[in-house]
Amino acid sequence: MAEFTFWIVVGITLGSAFMVVQSKNLVYSAYALLFSFIGVTGLYVFLWADFIAVVQVVVYVGGILILIIFGIMLTNKITSVNISHASVQKKVGAVAVLGMAFLLGYMVISTPWVTLANVEPAETTAAIGRLLMMDYLLPFEVASLLLLGALIGATTLSRKED
Amino acid sequence: MTVDMLIDWFATLGDFPVLAFILAVVISGIPLFLVMALNAMVAVYVERKVSAFMMDRLGPMGQGPGLHAGKWGLLQTVADAIKLLVKEDTVPESSDKILFKMAPFIIFIGAFLGLAAVPFSQTLQVVDFNVGVFYIIAVGSIGVIGIVMAGWASNNKWSLYGAMRSAAQIISYEIPAGLSIIVPVMMAGTLNLQELIHYQSGTVWGILPNWIIFNNPFSFIAFFIFFISAIAETNRTPFDIPEAESELVAGWMTEYSGFRWAIFFLSEYANMLIVSGLAVAGFLGGWRSPIPGLFDSGAWGLFWFMGKIASLIFVMMWVRWTFPRLRVDQLMHVCWKVFIPIAMINIFGVGIWKLIFG
Numbered sequence: 408m409a410e411f412t413f414w415i416v417v418g419i420t421l422g423s424a425f426m427v428v429q430s431k432n433l434v435y436s437a438y439a440l441l442f443s444f445i446g447v448t449g450l451y452v453f454l455w456a457d458f459i460a461v462v463q464v465v466v467y468v469g470g471i472l473i474l475i476i477f478g479i480m481l482t483n484k485i486t487s488v489n490i491s492h493a494s495v496q497k498k499v500g501a502v503a504v505l506g507m508a509f510l511l512g513y514m515v516i517s518t519p520w521v522t523l524a525n526v527e528p529a530e531t532t533a534a535i536g537r538l539l540m541m542d543y544l545l546p547f548e549v550a551s552l553l554l555l556g557a558l559i560g561a562t563t564l565s566r567k568e569d
Numbered sequence: 570m571t572v573d574m575l576i577d578w579f580a581t582l583g584d585f586p587v588l589a590f591i592l593a594v595v596i597s598g599i600p601l602f603l604v605m606a607l608n609a610m611v612a613v614y615v616e617r618k619v620s621a622f623m624m625d626r627l628g629p630m631g632q633g634p635g636l637h638a639g640k641w642g643l644l645q646t647v648a649d650a651i652k653l654l655v656k657e658d659t660v661p662e663s664s665d666k667i668l669f670k671m672a673p674f675i676i677f678i679g680a681f682l683g684l685a686a687v688p689f690s691q692t693l694q695v696v697d698f699n700v701g702v703f704y705i706i707a708v709g710s711i712g713v714i715g716i717v718m719a720g721w722a723s724n725n726k727w728s729l730y731g732a733m734r735s736a737a738q739i740i741s742y743e744i745p746a747g748l749s750i751i752v753p754v755m756m757a758g759t760l761n762l763q764e765l766i767h768y769q770s771g772t773v774w775g776i777l778p779n780w781i782i783f784n785n786p787f788s789f790i791a792f793f794i795f796f797i798s799a800i801a802e803t804n805r806t807p808f809d810i811p812e813a814e815s816e817l818v819a820g821w822m823t824e825y826s827g828f829r830w831a832i833f834f835l836s837e838y839a840n841m842l843i844v845s846g847l848a849v850a851g852f853l854g855g856w857r858s859p860i861p862g863l864f865d866s867g868a869w870g871l872f873w874f875m876g877k878i879a880s881l882i883f884v885m886m887w888v889r890w891t892f893p894r895l896r897v898d899q900l901m902h903v904c905w906k907v908f909i910p911i912a913m914i915n916i917f918g919v920g921i922w923k924l925i926f927g
Binding site for chain 1: 668671704707708709711712713717721732733736737743782
């Protein structure tokens with residue numbers, strides 16, 4: 408059963424990811440990204456990472472994807488439905504893709520993977536909270552400062568001079 | 570725990586995991602859909618009547634079938650449902666056909682997924698997540714994608730403006746709503762909706778039930794911020810600028826008719842049910858009785874939970890027919906400059922309160 412669902416989730420993720428890069432219509436690409444993100448959520452669920460799965464939906468579906476679509480809608484005239492993007496620099500792209508695939512493949516093969524028993528672990532939220540607030544407090548604060556800086560910067564840039 | 574319990578039960582009958590999984594999902598999904606449909610039907614009738622009484626009108630009335638709309642206008646609901654089912658389903662020539670047809674389903678899925686985690690009673694809950702609160706907030710954002718999709722695919726300026734206003738509004742108000750629901754989560758120390766409700770047993774200040782809203786001044790304020798943000802998230806008046814009739818015809822729903830529009834309608838009322846459910850579970854004691862210890866067990870849980878949800882939905886209708894619509898700039902002002910600072914002070918205050926009083 409779990410295997411059956413797993414392959415469906417993988418199919419959704421990869422199929423819609425392929426749609427994202429293959430579709431000529433930018434809006435279709437953005438909406439295909441929705442299904443890809445939801446597929447990745449499913450993969451997190453298979454890893455028993457309940458909290459990360461929900462964060463994936465909140466951040467990627469609820470935040471980033473809406474911003475992307477918002478940007479497309481703002482920059483495009485409503486009358487021109489067709490926004491297309493073509494492939495450029497195919498040779499350099501092919502080299503980059505092959506290099507990346509080789510690196511990832513080498514990583515997958517060379518990593519000594521640990522197989523865990525298929526049992527539900529204890530709640531992850533408490534552990535994540537404890538780690539964020541104690542062991543990784545400094546990176547956490549630095550990341551939030553960075554985000555705050557980005558927020559203020561975006562406001563300053565988009566604001567008209569009074 | 571319904572889905573898990575059903576799957577376990579099917580497993581005892583025989584070894585057919587795929588079929589058992591599908592059966593369990595269908596068996597727990599159909600009642601949810603019935604709840605959605607029933608909720609929309611009742612709420613539409615109540616909304617008609619409540620709005621009529623607020624405006625000193627009579628609303629749907631009649632002396633019997635054939636004359637008007639039945640006793641107290643009860644048949645009005647039936648007429649509405651039949652009209653929505655048989656009305657012609659129009660798809661504009663210049664629209665983006667695929668996205669136009671897909672949008673209602675995305676919005677419906679968003680509402681339906683949220684309903685799956687609502688704790689209707691001690692045992693009546695489709696999935697008992699350990700991150701339930703967060704989950705409901707998360708799937709709520711899927712609906713926004715559907716709204717933007719509908720607005721863009723309609724290829725209509727009113728639809729597009731409505732969709733963009735809606736996206737801006739819902740994203741903005743998700744922040745104060747999320748920051749306020751952190752208050753009960755901090756106090757109970759859990760994201761699980763059932764454990765959150767279990768935390769709210771007993772009494773506080775002597776007589777009041779130990780609901781989180783009565784626990785301390787910060788949570789009292791947090792409830793109101795959450796509830797107002799929840800009204801904004803469901804796109805209802807006074808926060809209905811995405812479908813402002815006087816400016817945008819019907820906003821992002823302008824081009825929709827028939828059953829596709831009915832799905833929007835169903836989802837809007839289901840969203841009211843979900844956000845009220847979250848408010849009730851987080852602040853108002855969930856399925857606990859208002860008088861501690863009295864009728865506080867078994868099926869009474871369902872009664873109290875639905876009763877509290879119905880009261881909150883009534884307040885939403887009350888607000889809708891009492892206040893005028895906010896302007897866009899007022900809407901953003903309230904969210905970013907009033908609610909978010911207060912919500913952050915609330916989190917800080919509750920943290921201190923929990924340190925001092927335990």
